[in-house]
Amino acid sequence: MAEKLTGLALARAALTSRKTAVMLALGFASGLPFVLLIGTLNAWLGELKVSLATIGVLSWIGLAYAFKFLWSPVVDRTRPPLIARFGRRRSWLVLCQVVLGLLLWGLAATDPIAAIGSFAVLAVTAAFFSATQDVVIDAWRIEIADERATVEILSAIYQLGNRIAALAGGALALVLAARLGWPAIYTGFGVVMLALAAVTMLAPEAPDPEADARAPLEGHAVPDRRRRAIALGVVAVCWGWAILMLARFMVSALTPAAPGATAPSAGDFTKFWGPWIVVATVVVPALVSAWANGFASAVRGDPSIGAAGRAADHCYRALILPLSEIVSRLRWGAAVVVALILAYRICDSIWAPFAFPFYLDFLGYTNDEVAFASKLFGVLMTIVGVALGGFLFATLGRMPTLLAGAVAAAASNLLYADLALGGAGIDVFAGLFGLDRLGALSGADARMVRLMIAISGENIAGGLAGAAFVAYISSIVSKHYSAVQYALLSSLTFLVGALGRAAMGEAIEQVGYASVFRFTAALGLVAIGLVLLEWWRGAPREPAERSVPAV
CATH class of the missing domain: 1.20.1250.20 (MFS general substrate transporter like domains)
Known part of the structure; x- marks a missing residue:
């Protein structure tokens, strides 16, 4: 077994590692679409005199980053078709980065004034793939760490790449946009995302194909099949309803009102539906977690339960079990x-x-x-x-x-x-x-x-x-x-x-x-x-x- 490195020797080994170089690129790939979609995009829209009400509605694309834990179990357990041979993590990263590059080109080619609906669809889709990329990068960083490129070092380098991306997509984009125009900026950063996809191909894949079997939650108990299905079903319906309500209002708010018709009010929507959306996405899942906690007595880690059963167990552990533990430990607190x-x-x-x-x-x-x-x-x-x-x-x-x-x-x-x-x-x-x-x-x-x-x-x-x-x-x-x-x-x-x-x-x-x-x-x-x-x-x-x- 190789001698364990410490101090400056560890830092020197880490900074000359292919893993750390790729981690810097992935940190940049994570931060760039986030700042372009959540911050810089609003500078573009403001310059075009898009109404603040419309900018406020478009800001809902940021909810993709809040909701990403909902589809993280799927990303964690599957590989995208056609490019699955690239590896469990690398295939998702390449897919997300290529799609993000194309979507940034699409935003550059779309007039936010004349086609705000199409612009919003592109932005929402880009936010979804950006949030999905973050899920995969977080998993890759943990799985690829070793005694030289430790999790702490990889996390620090990830943050460095993220900060560089924030400067590039924020300060640099603002300065260049004043000289080149916003479509050119988004076209250029689309090229950057495609280049990052090429760099990602150099990323080492997680060495242990059985990593899922040793995931931190795999040893925790879940309820029986019927109660597990009820818990997952209720939470899925609540979250699905909330996302549908937000999507419907976003579409209606961004669709030009018919002559003589009154445009939908974001204030009225937030006042009436906002509390119910919080209830559906926070309160009901917490109550379901408290209920399910009393029945979580079977570990059910046996592979004989089948792929569908293991996937359902994984979804329960990822989506319900963490909240269930908090409710059972803190109670009314x-x-x-x-x-x-x-x-x-x-x-x-x-x-x-x-x-x-x-x-x-x-x-x-x-x-x-x-x-x-x-x-x-x-x-x-x-x-x-x-x-x-x-x-x-x-x-x-x-x-x-x-x-x-x-x-x-x-x-x-x-x-x-x-x-x-x-x-x-x-x-x-x-x-x-x-x-x-x-x-x-x-x-x-x-x-x-x-x-x-x-x-x-x-x-x-x-x-x-x-x-x-x-x-x-x-x-x-x-x-x-x-x-x-x-x-x-x-x-x-x-x-x-x-x-x-x-x-x-x-x-x-x-x-x-x-x-x-x-x-x-x-x-x-x-x-x-x-x-x-x-x-x-x-x-x-x-x-x-x-x-x-x-x-």
């Missing part, structure tokens, strides 16, 4: 935990699709100014926020830091409300601390200083809240279900914010940015209240160690 997860990031997530239209269209900044302030300087401020979160963890502890993140996120929305009204308060702050003079020395005028202060406050708050939130979720999950529980709980953070975005776009058009920012700041009080309730509850408790049945 699970309601507080889920509510906190749904509400904590709402302040920054709900208005994210309107950031570029706000900077570029409403405030009149140039692409170059926004690229520097938001995508370059803003990244540094996010790092500051994360570092601040680490310092607060070390000095105050987890729950005080979680509370500080919630307060900062709400306060940053008030900063943007002031910016929308002209930035009088920001100017006072800049003068008080000499930031206006510092900006003048670096060549920035008062208008640019306002933007950088607002973005600094928002990104520092986002970095602090994000670090606190990741730590909180990590403390909630059980060690035996850590990966799937974390994926499930982190997916819930997209849900409420995404549901509210369509209504937010409509509200901005009706009452203006400043009023909406004040409202989102008020929404932050909900998260603050839930953090205090969770703190009073005495959570998070360390999940109890429990034995895992042998297969």
Whole structure:
């Protein structure tokens, strides 16, 4: 057996490995479509004067990243036809990357003004394949790790590739779009995705074909066939109904209204159907999980049960078992935990699709100014926020830091409300601390200083809240279900914010940015209240160690 490497020797071996080189490319391949579809696309639409209500509805494509755990069991257990010979993971990666490249070309060739419906279909499909690619990359990273290219090193390199993609698809795209136009940018990045598919062909396939048999959840008990079918059926119907409702409204909202007809209201849809969608996708599955938990007594890992039975067991373990464990362990506290997860990031997530239209269209900044302030300087401020979160963890502890993140996120929305009204308060702050003079020395005028202060406050708050939130979720999950529980709980953070975005776009058009920012700041009080309730509850408790049945 080869000697185990440590320290600099391990880092040197890892950085000269084919696995780490491919991991950097895959991190880039993961981050590029995400930033192009969720952020940069809205800059393009804002430049074309597409209504904010329409941008809000289109932002629902981000739900693909929240819902990806629903089809992850299928991706995990099957290979795509025709190219299955490329390998269990590599075939899915090549398929997703080639399709993404073609879809980016399709977006470039489609006029968002004249064919918004076709544009939306292409964007939704691209988000689906982007989210699917993320599922496969996460699995490949874990399976391919070894003593040299460890999971920790591969994860760090993945994040590096992701950050490079964010800069390329964000700052670089904004700068180039001002000179070449948006269709050229999306055409070029489509070529990049196809090139990445060629790089993926060099990726080593997972060496162990029996990896599925040793997956972390395979040893956990499931109910008998009838109760398993009931649980999966109820959850499937609820999620299917929710996705159908969202899809139907998205289609109707993006279809030009007939002469004399009233266009559907995103605000009315969110007000009436939004709570029911949350019930169908969160509350009902939690109740089903609690019910099924009492019957999960058979491990059923015997291959003799057949492929269909093993697939059904895998779906149960991936979709229901993680939530079931949380409900059984925390009992009524699970309601507080889920509510906190749904509400904590709402302040920054709900208005994210309107950031570029706000900077570029409403405030009149140039692409170059926004690229520097938001995508370059803003990244540094996010790092500051994360570092601040680490310092607060070390000095105050987890729950005080979680509370500080919630307060900062709400306060940053008030900063943007002031910016929308002209930035009088920001100017006072800049003068008080000499930031206006510092900006003048670096060549920035008062208008640019306002933007950088607002973005600094928002990104520092986002970095602090994000670090606190990741730590909180990590403390909630059980060690035996850590990966799937974390994926499930982190997916819930997209849900409420995404549901509210369509209504937010409509509200901005009706009452203006400043009023909406004040409202989102008020929404932050909900998260603050839930953090205090969770703190009073005495959570998070360390999940109890429990034995895992042998297969």
